[in-house]
Amino acid sequence: MTDTPATPIPIEAKLAEYGLRVGPETLESLKGSVADLEAAARTIRVRRSYLQEPVHALRLWTK
Amino acid sequence: MSALYDLTIAEAAPLLKAKTLSPVELTASYLSRIEAFDGQLNAYLRVLPEQAMAAARKAEGEIMKGGYKGPLHGVPIGLKDIYNTKGIATTGHSALYKDHVPEEDATTTRLLAEAGTILLGKLSTWEFAIGGTSFDLPWPPAKNPWNLAHDPAGSSSGSGAAIAAGLAMGSMGTDTGGSIRGPAAWCGISGLKPTYGLVSRRGILPLSFSLDHGGPMCWTSEDCALMMDVLAQHDPLDPGSADVAKPDFAGSLQKGVKGLRIGVVRHFFESDAEIDPEIKSGIEAALVTFRELGCGVVDVTLSPLSAYGDAATLISRSEAFAFHEETLKATPELYGELARQRIMMGAFVRACDYVNALRERGRLIAEIATVFETVDVLICPTMPGVAPKLGDLGNMMSRSRPSFTRVFNLTGSPALSVCSGFSAAGLPLAMQIVGRPFQDDLVLRVGSAFEKATAFRDLRPAQWAQQALAAE
Numbered sequence: 001m002t003d004t005p006a007t008p009i010p011i012e013a014k015l016a017e018y019g020l021r022v023g024p025e026t027l028e029s030l031k032g033s034v035a036d037l038e039a040a041a042r043t044i045r046v047r048r049s050y051l052q053e054p055v056h057a058l059r060l061w062t063k
Numbered sequence: 064m065s066a067l068y069d070l071t072i073a074e075a076a077p078l079l080k081a082k083t084l085s086p087v088e089l090t091a092s093y094l095s096r097i098e099a100f101d102g103q104l105n106a107y108l109r110v111l112p113e114q115a116m117a118a119a120r121k122a123e124g125e126i127m128k129g130g131y132k133g134p135l136h137g138v139p140i141g142l143k144d145i146y147n148t149k150g151i152a153t154t155g156h157s158a159l160y161k162d163h164v165p166e167e168d169a170t171t172t173r174l175l176a177e178a179g180t181i182l183l184g185k186l187s188t189w190e191f192a193i194g195g196t197s198f199d200l201p202w203p204p205a206k207n208p209w210n211l212a213h214d215p216a217g218s219s220s221g222s223g224a225a226i227a228a229g230l231a232m233g234s235m236g237t238d239t240g241g242s243i244r245g246p247a248a249w250c251g252i253s254g255l256k257p258t259y260g261l262v263s264r265r266g267i268l269p270l271s272f273s274l275d276h277g278g279p280m281c282w283t284s285e286d287c288a289l290m291m292d293v294l295a296q297h298d299p300l301d302p303g304s305a306d307v308a309k310p311d312f313a314g315s316l317q318k319g320v321k322g323l324r325i326g327v328v329r330h331f332f333e334s335d336a337e338i339d340p341e342i343k344s345g346i347e348a349a350l351v352t353f354r355e356l357g358c359g360v361v362d363v364t365l366s367p368l369s370a371y372g373d374a375a376t377l378i379s380r381s382e383a384f385a386f387h388e389e390t391l392k393a394t395p396e397l398y399g400e401l402a403r404q405r406i407m408m409g410a411f412v413r414a415c416d417y418v419n420a421l422r423e424r425g426r427l428i429a430e431i432a433t434v435f436e437t438v439d440v441l442i443c444p445t446m447p448g449v450a451p452k453l454g455d456l457g458n459m460m461s462r463s464r465p466s467f468t469r470v471f472n473l474t475g476s477p478a479l480s481v482c483s484g485f486s487a488a489g490l491p492l493a494m495q496i497v498g499r500p501f502q503d504d505l506v507l508r509v510g511s512a513f514e515k516a517t518a519f520r521d522l523r524p525a526q527w528a529q530q531a532l533a534a535e
Contacts, residue, residue: 009411011411022403033460037376039373039462040372041373044373044419048422052425054424
């Protein structure tokens with residue numbers, strides 16, 4: 001795993017940036033979901049070989 | 064002869080072909096049952112009696128003139144209400160699309176119509192196939208036919224409920240994280256998430272383009288195979304559609320399963336996640352059945368369940384938000400609370416994390432391919448428990464509740480859920496059978512062999528059978 005820490009996601013600021021509106025109950029629940037997303041992202045933040053690059057969209061040749 | 068609603072497609076097809084069963088009689092019988100029972104079940108958002116009867120009369124005329132098209136000709140089906148139907152509202156069970164009337168059929172809608180199926184109506188779904196069991200939408204959620212107090216799972220909730228209650232012979236669901244297999248499991252039926260690219264996505268309301276799959280849901284795996292014989296077509300207008308040779312799905316069921324190697328992903332349900340002991344007992348009993356059928360059974364190891372869930376979550380949230388962003392900003396009040404919140408999560412995925420998730424996906428696909436060098440199919444649970452009470456589903460998307468189904472959306476593998484027994488409370492148990500890419504025919508063959516070796520397909524939800532008898 002890399003040591004690069006991810007900046008915690010500022011939920012209210014992000015919602016405002018996207019122009020999204022939520023009520024207080026949704027906001028509370030959203031915080032839990034965003035924590036889940038951050039945890040998921042941490043587990044896959046590892047150094048990878050260029051062989052794992054997702055370049056399938058650029059396979060322009062045909063069989 | 065069995066009651067008409069009790070016939071499988073495989074049983075009805077020869078009768079229809081031989082003209083001893085009329086599509087008109089069959090369709091009228093299903094419409095009567097829908098009228099009698101669906102008020103309690105909410106499987107249908109929209110029933111199409113006039114259109115269905117007209118299609119049935121047309122099918123009858125064709126068959127009488129010697130124009131029998133095949134095993135789906137004259138068979139009444141339902142479509143999850145995210146399949147576009149020309150001239151018929153396709154709502155996604157959402158106020159946002161309440162008046163959305165497509166100008167074209169989805170490719171799959173068209174293929175099923177060309178095969179001679181009779182469309183009975185559009186089926187209930189979680190809002191936009193993501194919203195969860197919701198009570199703040201224009202239509203109520205579907206209920207579980209095995210016990211109306213319980214949840215049928217989703218998102219293809221109506222598709223599962225309608226088949227189990229005998230309100231359609233076949234249905235179509237979609238599956239981005241388990242939305243065919245979950246309802247198949249809790250409704251005690253067979254549901255196939257095909258290999259990614261095998262069934263066209265064109266004209267199905269998108270959720271997450273790289274994880275979305277359309278597929279059949281039927282009482283038996285044999286019926287799913289009959290549906291796949293029609294559905295598996297290359298579609299040049301779906302960029303994800305695979306141009307591959309089409310197997311003979313129904314024909315391959317006759318080959319049996321003797322000598323097949325079954326891999327059990329035991330760590331998924333013994334250490335990675337907790338499951339209901341009754342689900343585990345159902346799987347252990349199924350493995351005994353497979354051994355008796357001449358299969359070899361070995362344990363196999365994949366990455367932990369959470370590895371799949373983490374990558375799938377980041378991808379699905381990002382792609383769903385990309386599709387819904389504009390309408391979510393403009394008219395958030397037209398989404399139900401659960402869909403709004405789940406889609407909104409995509410706003411919080413960083414671009415680099417989405418890319419990392421795609422890289423991780425590549426690694427996991429390569430890993431599972433290696434395991435498939437040693438076994439023919441994998442087996443693991445479909446759901447961690449039996450159907451909870453309606454409204455008690457909680458946050459299924461929580462990271463603390465890893466999913467057994469999303470694994471195979473991420474890898475694109477064909478994955479079938481079949482009924483593996485019943486709990487002490489009479490609710491269905493289920494397991495998944497998973498195969499190599501484009502070996503959907505083998506997966507269905509294993510599922511069908513299991514169903515024929517056990518008696519679980521002989522038991523319909525008692526409530527509906529009793530009511531049907533009372534009505535007769």
